[in-house]
Amino acid sequence: MKLIIAIIQSDKLDEVMGQLDEKEIYLKTVSNVLGCGRQKGVTEVYRGVKEAGTLLKKVRLEIGVNDSYVQPTVDAIIKGARTGSIGDGKIFVLPLEECIRIRSGETGKVAIG
């Protein structure tokens, strides 16, 4: 079992979700995050005071998958999120020790869905 964490551009979320749906990967958690990598920030100005934007708005996807689904998930995310420029984001694949479905108590491969 693996936990896939993907940080993507906010406006790419719809496309990524679409690609994941096509591969029948439905279970996910999405959150708004701030992040920076090698992308330059946007400077904002308030009454002449410049706020140097180093942290940018990104979206974070967390998906728990069985090992056989890792590659399809990664492919789907990349297909939906890649633009070719700096700021596309990153995907982390972490080993997942256990997964438990709260409703039924099922564990392991069955629980991941």
Add this chain to the structure above:
Amino acid sequence: MPKIDSGDTAWVLASTALVLLMTAPGLAMFYGGLVRRKNVLSTMMQSFFILCLISIQWVLWGYSIGFGPDVGHLFGNLSWFGLNNVGLTPNADYAPTIPHQLYVLFQMMFAVITPALITGAFAERIKFSTFVVFSLAWATLVYDPIAHWVWGKDGWLHNLGALDFAGGTVVHMSSGFSALVLALVMGRRKGYPRITPPPHNVTYTLIGAALLWFGWFGFNAGSAVQANELAVSAFINTNTATAAAAIGWVILDWIFAGKPTILGAATGAVAGLVAITPASGFVSPISSIWIGLIVAVVCYIFVVVIKQRLKYDDSLDTFGVHGVGGTIGALTTGLFAQKIINSGGADGLFFGNPHQFLVNAIGAGSTIVYSVVMTLIIALILNATMGLRVKEQDEAIGLDNTQHKESAYTLID
């Protein structure tokens, strides 16, 4: 026996409500959007609670000191305490066609918003208890006397002929310069200016600015205390100057900040509203355009250049917009006033009467000196006894939590 005019009374009733709107929620939202989310409630509470405090202070002793029987041309006595002898028949000196108590209430809303403006200077770091005492003391010792000088029967600036239609000196200069004193006495917020927190919600600030613009028609046009040509004059001047100032600030932002900003448009509009306040019943609409453009330039310089260079923490620019804007208003009134607009006024310097400019300058100068000295005394006494600032740790946690045990926004449900 003065006769009540229903048109005048209806208009002043409406204006009274409009000016209340300027404080709550107008100013509350304007300032609320500018602070960090952890301080938004405390900022709004300050405006809202001042409305409550002065509503009582005014009917007890505030109106009497501001408008009551004159003592040495400096303030009114307390014979009108608790609205004693202030009934529903008109007062011929102040507003002969509306009930006296309506005039009281109309003036009350000015007495409310003035200390509320000062809250911008000490945002995010004042102790609530000290703030309450300060507001009452300031209203009584600074606002009420200055109101008497300019608007009270036999007030010395009134007798001198200073022209201040709706309160450029009384409201904006007094609060603006007092704000600067407080900002300096209390010191900068922690981390300022290296850390200058951006507004947490510019949409609130814009909504607040729009409410202020709307309510200001009551502030200025209502000050005619009649539903007549003068009210219309003040109305059109108010709108024109405000629009000119907003456009002016947007252009300056476009040039110097790179883009036109919404905050700039909102701030410019408020600066215009401030400057046209003393002038609104005395100048022409074309003069209003000039006044708007002039105040946009001068306030921009104070807010964007001078404040950043000198690094004083006038957090929400009360001095930069109201203090400076009010001064520009007082002086431009002395330049642009025309007797043909308002025969009760006078001509200004540009229309052949340099004396008016001088008189208005005296009014402005005396307001500055008195406000600064008196506020300094009040601030130093309160700082030594109650303490003005919250503890450093409380400032870091946020005033909503530490002063009010509340949260503006729940994060999870």
